[in-house]
Amino acid sequence: MRIFENLESEVRGYIRSFPTIFETSKGAILTDEQGNEYIDFFAGAGTLNYGHNNEHIQDALIEYLKKDGIVHGLDMATTAKKEFIQSFNETILKPRNLEYKLQFTGPTGTNAVETALKLARLVKGRSNIVAFTNGYHGLSQGSLAVTGNNEYRDESYISRANATFMPFDGYFDDINTLKYFRKFLNDGSSGVDLPAAVILETIQGEGGINIASKEWLQELESICREYDILLIVDDIQVGNGRSGDFFSFEFAGINPDMVTLSKSIGGGLPMALLLLKPDLDQWKPGEHTGTFRGNNLAFVASKVCLDNYWQNDDLSNAVFYKEKILKDKLQQIANKHKDDYTIDIRGRGLVYGFEVKNDKAIASQISEYSFNENLICETCGSDGQVVKFLPPLTISEEDLKEGLNRFEKAVDKLFEDKKNKLTKEF
Template sequence: MTVVEPSVFEALESNVRGYCRSWPTVFDTATGSVLRDEHGREYLDFFAGAGSLNYGHNNPVLKRALLEYLAGDGITHGLDMSTVAKRRLLETLRDLVLLPRGLDYKVQFPGPTGANAVEAALKLARKVTGRQIVLNFTNAFHGMSLGALAVTGNAAKRAGAGVPLTHVAPMPYDGYLGDESELRWMRRALDDSSSGLDKPAAVIVETVQGEGGVNVARDRWLRELAEVCATRGILLIVDDVQMGCGRTGPFFSFETAGITPDIVTLSKSISGYGLPMALVLLRPDLDQWAPGEHNGTFRGNNAAFVTARVALEHYWSDGALQAATLAKGERVRAALADLASGHAGLSTRGRGLVRGLVFEDASRAAKVCRLAFENGLLVETSGSEDEVVKLLPPLTITDDELTRGLAVLNSAVAAICR
C-alpha cells in the first residue's frame, strides 16, 4: 500500500489557511494579470490579491523603481522616522491626489494593513469626540482585529473574536430593506432620546461592500448619509481599503457622490506592488494624537513608500487609468448582464472593475469558482452566504485577457447552471 505523505503546507501550516483550499496548486511566478504554478500552468487572475494588485503582478515600472531603491541601500524599515522615501511619497500624494481634488487631509501611517488603518480611525474618532458608539452597516467587512470585527456584519467572522464586540450599533445599508427607508430609521433613532441609541462618535461605511457581496451604495444615499453625520456632529469614516486606488474608476470611491469624509482609510493597492502599507487620511482639526499615542513597528515600510509614489506618478498624473477602468468595467457589466439574462436565478451588480454575479442558489457560486479554476481563472466568492462570484481583475488587464477570462467564466456558469 502506497502512503502519500502530506505536503509541508498540510504538515506545518495552520488550518486557518483559506485561499489555498479553493485554488489547490503551488504558485511560483506572476506578471501582469497572469500567475503561473510550479508546473508552468498559467491562470488569469480576476482576484488581484483581494484588491491589493490593482496595477498587476510585478508591474515593470514599479519593480524597476523598487530594485533601484534596494540596490542603492535605501532605508527599508523606518518606523515613523523621516526618510527621503516618505517625503517623496507625501509630496506626490499631496500634489497628484489631494490638491487636485480639493481635499485637505493630514496623513497618518498606522500599521501596514487595512485593519490597522480601521483600528486607528475608530480609536481617533472616539478620542476626538469623547463618545464610544460607532455605527456600522449590515453586510459590512472592515477587518479581523477586534475593533474592525466589531463594525463587521458577518456573524461567522464576528464569532471568531471570542469576546463580546461592543460599543457599536448596526444600521441597514443602502438597499438592505428593499426600499429607500434605511436612513429614515437612522435619523429617527439619532434624534429620538428614547430610541436607546447613544450619540455615536462616528459612522463607518464602504461605498461598495466587497466582502459583503458587491453591494453598491447609491451616490444619493451616500450624500444623505454625509448630511446626517455633518448636521449631528458625527464623524464620517469611509473605508476605502479595497475600493480605493481606482477600483471603482476614480482614485477614491466616494468621489462620484461629491462627499468629503472626515476620515478615510486606505491600504491594499496604495503601495501599488502588493507590499504591506496603509494610510489614514484625516481632517487637520481631528489630528489630536499625542506623539506615539498610536504606533506600530512596521508603519514605516519605505520600500512600499517607493512603489506607492511611482504608482501615483505613473497612473494618476492624468485621467487615462480612470477612463480605461470605467470602459473595462462597462465591458464586464454588459458581459455579466448578458450572462445573467440567459440563466434563471442569476443577477449582477457592481461599479468600475468590481463586479458580482449573484446566484439565488448560493451553492452554485462556489461550484462556478471551482470550475473556473480548473479552466485557468481565479475568482472568489463573497456575500453572507458566499452567493456572489466576485470579479476583481487588475485595472491594467488587457482587453484580450478580459475577453478570455469572461469566456472561462461564461463556460463555468453554463456548465453549473445547465
Template sequence: MRIFENLESEVRGYIRSFPTIFKKAKGAILTDEQGVDYIDFFAGAGTLNYGHNNEHISKALIEYLQEDGIVHGLDMATVAKKEFLQTFESHILKPRNLEYKIQFTGPTGTNAVETALKLARLVKGRSNIIAFTNGYHGLSQGSLAVTGNNEYRDESYISRTNATFMPFDGYFGDMNTLSYFRKFLSDGSSGVDLPAAVILETIQGEGGINVASKEWLQELEAICREFDILLIIDDIQVGNGRSGDFFSFEFAGINPDMVTLSKSIGGGLPMAILLFKPHLDQWKPGEHTGTFRGNNLAFVASKVSLEQYWQNDNISKAVKYKEKILKDYLEKIASKYKDDYEIEVRGRGLAYGFEIKNDSSMASDLSSYSFQEQLIVETCGSLGQVVKFLPPLLIDEELLLEGLKRFEKAVDKLIVERKNNLKGEF
C-alpha cells in the same frame, strides 16, 4: 501540497480555493509550478490594482535596494517617505481639493480602521460607532466589532462593545434606510447612543458587492453633519482607482472626515494609511504607534504608481471603459439562464458581483469550475453566495474578454451538470 497540509495552520483559506503551487506572476497572469497560466480576476483581493510585478514598480524597488535605501525606519523621516508624501499631495489630494493629514498605521487595512475608530472616540469623547449590515472592516477585535458579515463573527470572540449596526442602502429593498437611521438618532430613548463616527464602504466588497447610491451617500453625510458625527469611509478594497475614481466616494461629491486606505496604496507591498481632516489631528506624540508604521519599500512603490498612473484621468477612463465590457458580458450570461435562475449582476468600476439568488450554493462551485478553466475568481457575501470580480485595473481588453469567456464556460458546465443530476433523480 503535502508540506502545507502538514505544517501550515488550518486557518489557511485561499490555498483551499486554488489548490496549486504558484511560482511566478506578471500583470494579470499567475503561473504555477507546472507552467500552467491562470487569468487572475482576484488581484490579491484588490491589492494588485496595477498587476503582478508591475515593471515600473519592480524597477524602482530594485534600484532603491541596490542603492542601500532605508528599508525600516519606524516613523523617522526618510527620503522615501518625503517623496511619497509630496507625490500623494500633488497627484491625489490637491487635484481633488482635499485637505487631509496623513497617518501611517501598521501595515494592514485593519490597522488603519483601528486607528480611525480610536481617533474618532478620542476627538468626540463618545464611544459608540455606527456600522452597517454586511460591512467588512477587518479581523482585529476593534475592526471585527464593526464588521457585520457573519462569515467572520463568532460569539466566542466577537466584541459587541460600542458598535451599533444600521441597514445599508438597499437592505430593505426600496425603503430609505437612512430614515430609519435618523429616527434612532432623533429619539433619545431609542437605545442607540449618539455615535462618535459612522464607518462604511461605498461598495461592500466582502459583503457581496452591495453598492451605495450617490443620493444615499449624500444624505448620510448630511445626517452626520446635522448630528455632529464623524464620517469614515473605508476605501481599503475599493479605493485606489477600483471604482473608476481614485476614491470610491468621489462620484457622490462628499467629503469624509476620515478615509482608510491600504491594499493597492502600497503598490503591492504592505502599507496602510489614515487620512483625516487637519482639525482632527489631536494625537499626542507617540500616542498611537507601532514598529511597522510606514514601509519604505511601499513608499517607493506607491510613489511610482501614483506618478505613472494618476498624473491624469487616463486610468479612470480605462476602468470605466472596461467596466462596461465586464458588466455587459456578465449580464449576457445572466440573460442566457434567466428562465431557470434569478441572477443579479451588480457593481461599479472593476468591482462586480454575480449572484444566483435562487441557489446560493452555486457561487462556490462556480469559483471551483472557473479554476478548472484556469481562471481565478473568489466568492463573497454573508453566505459566500456571490462570485466576485476584481481584475487588475491594467488588464488589457483581450485578456479581460478571455477571462470572461472562461467564466461563461464554467457557468455552462455547472448548469448542465446540475440539470443532468436532477434528471438522474427521476
C-alpha cells in the same frame, strides 16, 4: 500540497479554493509549478490593482535597494516617505480639493480602521460607532466589532460593546434606510447612544458587492454634519482606482472626515494609512504607534504608481471602458440562463458581483469550475452567494475578454452538469 497540509495552520483559506502552488506572475497571469497559466480576476483581494510584478514598481524597487535606500525606519523621516507624501498630496489630494493629513499605521487595512475608530472616540469623547449591515472592516478586535459578517464573529472573542449596526442602502429594498437611522438618533429612548463616528464602505466588497447610491451617501453626510458625527469611509478594497475614480466616494461629491486606505495603495507591498482632516489630528506624540508603520519600499512602489497612473485620467477612463466589457458579458451570461436561474449583476468600475438568487450555494461551485478553466475568482456575501470580480485595473482587454470567456464556459458546464444530474435523478 502536502507540506502546507502538514505544517501550515488550518486557518489558511484561499489555498483551499485554489489548490495549486503558484510560482511566477506577471500582469493578470499567475503561473503554477507545472506551468499552467491562470487569469487572475481576484488580484490579491484588490491589492494588485496595478497587476502582478508591474514593471514600473519592479524597476523602482530594484534601483532603490541597489543604492541602499532605507528599508525600515519606524516613523523617522526618510527620502522615500517625503517623496511619497509630496506625490500623494500633489497628485491625489490637491486636484480633488481634499485637505487631509496622513497617518501611517501598521501595514494592514485593519490597522488603519483601528486607528480611525480610536481617534474618533478620542476626539468626540464618545464611544459608540455606527456601522452597517454586511460591512467588512477587518478582523482585529475593534474592526471586528464593526464587521457584520457572522462567519467572522464568535461570542468567545468578539467585543460587541460600543458598536451599533444600521441597515445599508438597499437593505430593505426600496425603503430609505437613513430615515430609520435618523429615527434612532432623534429618539432619546432608542437605546442608540450618539455615535462618535459612522464607518462604511461605499461599495461593500466582502458583503456581496452592495453599492451605496450618490443620494444615500449625500444624505448620510448631511446627517453626520447635523448630529456632529464623524464620517469615516473605508476605502481599503474599493479605493485606489477600483471604482474608476481614485476614491470610491468622489462620484457622490462628499468629503469624509477620515478615509482608510491599504491594499493597492502600497503597490502590492504592505502599507496602510489614515487620511484625517487637520482639526482631528489631536494625538500626543507616540500616542498611537507601531513597529511597521512606515514601509519605505511601499512608499517607493506607491509613488511610482501615482506618477505613472494618476497624472491624468487615462487609467480612470480605461477602467470605465473595461467595466462596460465586464458588465455586458456578465449580463449576456445571465440572460443565457434566465429560464432556469435568476441572476443579478451589480458593481461599479472593476468590482462586480454575479449572484444566482435562487441558489445560494452555487457561487462556490462556479468558483471551483472557473478554477478548472484556469481562472481565479472568489466569492463574497453573507452566505458566500456572490461571485466577485476584482481583476487588475491594468488588465489588457485581451486578457479580460479571455477570462470572461473562461467564466462563461465554467458557468455553462456547471449548469449543464446540474441539469444532467437532475435528469438522472428523475
